[in-house]
Amino acid sequence: MTPRPSAPQHSPVSRRTALQAGAVGLLGLGMNHLAGLRALAAPGSAAPAPKAKAVIYIFLSGGLAQHDSFDMKPEAPEGIRGEFNPIATRTPGIQICEHLPMLAERSHLWSLVRSMHHGYPEHSTGHLLMLTGRRELPRGFDANRPKPGDWPSIAAIANAVCPPRNNVPPAVVLPEILVHRTGRVIPGQFAGEMGPQRDPMFASYARFSATAYGAWPEYGFHHAQGRLNPDDMTFESPNLSLPEDMDPRRFSRRLDLLDSIGRQAASLERAAENESFDRYRQRAVSLLSDQKTQAAFGIEGADAKTLDRYGHNTFGWSLLIARQLVEAGVTLVQVNLGNNETWDTHGNAFPHLKDYLFPPTDRAVSALLDDLHQRGLLDETLVVMAGEMGRTPKISLLPNAYDKPGRDHWGTQTVFFAGGGVQGGNVIGSTDKNGAFPDSDPQQPDNMAASIYQALGIPRELAWHDHTNRPHFVYHADPIPGLM
Numbered sequence: 001m002t003p004r005p006s007a008p009q010h011s012p013v014s015r016r017t018a019l020q021a022g023a024v025g026l027l028g029l030g031m032n033h034l035a036g037l038r039a040l041a042a043p044g045s046a047a048p049a050p051k052a053k054a055v056i057y058i059f060l061s062g063g064l065a066q067h068d069s070f071d072m073k074p075e076a077p078e079g080i081r082g083e084f085n086p087i088a089t090r091t092p093g094i095q096i097c098e099h100l101p102m103l104a105e106r107s108h109l110w111s112l113v114r115s116m117h118h119g120y121p122e123h124s125t126g127h128l129l130m131l132t133g134r135r136e137l138p139r140g141f142d143a144n145r146p147k148p149g150d151w152p153s154i155a156a157i158a159n160a161v162c163p164p165r166n167n168v169p170p171a172v173v174l175p176e177i178l179v180h181r182t183g184r185v186i187p188g189q190f191a192g193e194m195g196p197q198r199d200p201m202f203a204s205y206a207r208f209s210a211t212a213y214g215a216w217p218e219y220g221f222h223h224a225q226g227r228l229n230p231d232d233m234t235f236e237s238p239n240l241s242l243p244e245d246m247d248p249r250r251f252s253r254r255l256d257l258l259d260s261i262g263r264q265a266a267s268l269e270r271a272a273e274n275e276s277f278d279r280y281r282q283r284a285v286s287l288l289s290d291q292k293t294q295a296a297f298g299i300e301g302a303d304a305k306t307l308d309r310y311g312h313n314t315f316g317w318s319l320l321i322a323r324q325l326v327e328a329g330v331t332l333v334q335v336n337l338g339n340n341e342t343w344d345t346h347g348n349a350f351p352h353l354k355d356y357l358f359p360p361t362d363r364a365v366s367a368l369l370d371d372l373h374q375r376g377l378l379d380e381t382l383v384v385m386a387g388e389m390g391r392t393p394k395i396s397l398l399p400n401a402y403d404k405p406g407r408d409h410w411g412t413q414t415v416f417f418a419g420g421g422v423q424g425g426n427v428i429g430s431t432d433k434n435g436a437f438p439d440s441d442p443q444q445p446d447n448m449a450a451s452i453y454q455a456l457g458i459p460r461e462l463a464w465h466d467h468t469n470r471p472h473f474v475y476h477a478d479p480i481p482g483l484m
Helices: 013-020 031-038 123-132 156-163 250-267 270-288 291-296 303-308 314-328 347-374 444-455
Strands: 054-060 086-088 095-097 111-119 170-174 213-215 220-223 332-335 380-389 390-396 406-410 412-418 426-428 439-442 463-466 471-473
Touching: 031 471, 054 156, 054 314, 054 347, 111 439, 111 444, 123 156, 123 380, 123 444, 156 170, 156 332, 156 444, 170 314, 220 347, 220 463, 270 444, 291 314, 303 314, 303 347, 314 332, 314 347, 347 380, 380 444, 390 412, 390 426
Parallel strands: 054 332, 054 380, 111 426, 170 332
Antiparallel strands: 086 095, 111 412, 213 220, 380 412, 390 406, 463 471
């Protein structure tokens, strides 16, 4: 494990700002005062005007091998450098994998942080750290299931502190909750100690399968068997519409019922909860009655040319929907590219990356960047792509499980950033000659999370309180220097 960076130093906070921040409670009191907190932030604090209105967090569950993608080591020994060759990108001096040619052409739009590292190279623990943006595990953490005491996910933080726009949820996760092939729900995705009422919206498009991986139906595969696209796999938009027999009068009566429930709740709950209830009511009305909002959650309205650019598979469809949701007003969209820890390439790594994983990822992420750029949204949309960990420098074979070699778990990885104020054509940090440990500018998950919060203009002074009234700051480290 690399040495732990020193604790972040929070900027001085005025008494007035501290009181405002202290008002941000578990049930939503003061959450709509984020703009005021931004204005009150002390001069010189890490709360500048927001660089981004939205974030798309692309999560590669399973762990992408840095050696075979964005931090190649062509001079390393044969048992480390792998089978792929590096290619030049549009930016002189930056090389990436030959099987990511479309992203290579767009290097002026993105930056790499090659020195991301944490000390827990295991799936569940890695998910918890990289989805919550924390460098340590919470007390009582259970790798087998989410617990109420888990850290809140980055998506949950955004859902809680970012004001809703256009009455859509501030944070949406798609196309499915991350579930292990055994049916075990992976921790780190939820609001944890903030309470389930702060969970992001999970928009489910895909049916769980214990055997299918990857970007089906074009690139579905099984880790041991190769190409596999089960007939029962579907990608369907969530049903957000009103029932056909729900006429306007019945809909109005349902809203009246919500009003009645709200009035009853007012006599039992604090004012903060009433405010929160009203926000959820407005979002529910928007989702149920606004056709434009409903359309953003599906691909039915996309033209053939757009679908071709993104790809006719779960990766392409999911990133297209993410762009639509950002355009509709969602602040943070987490896109899980790969169920069942798809990127867990212990074996058959090189054919699976080459044939099933890199082609749809290269196409879909490139289409997303082009689409955002052409629509004038890239400067105000931060795109982040990471997994829960990286892979070992040493290539190995598990003979009882796979025909060909792969790489084991490792704590170091490269994280991809684009848009939202990111300096394109840039590389931050480096690893040693074998790609094992950070060699310069080491970064950890909380630095990544801080960069996301900073891009959204969330002030360092912002805090929330748990059920015991303990304050919790949103930031736990400094943003990555030189990224924005």
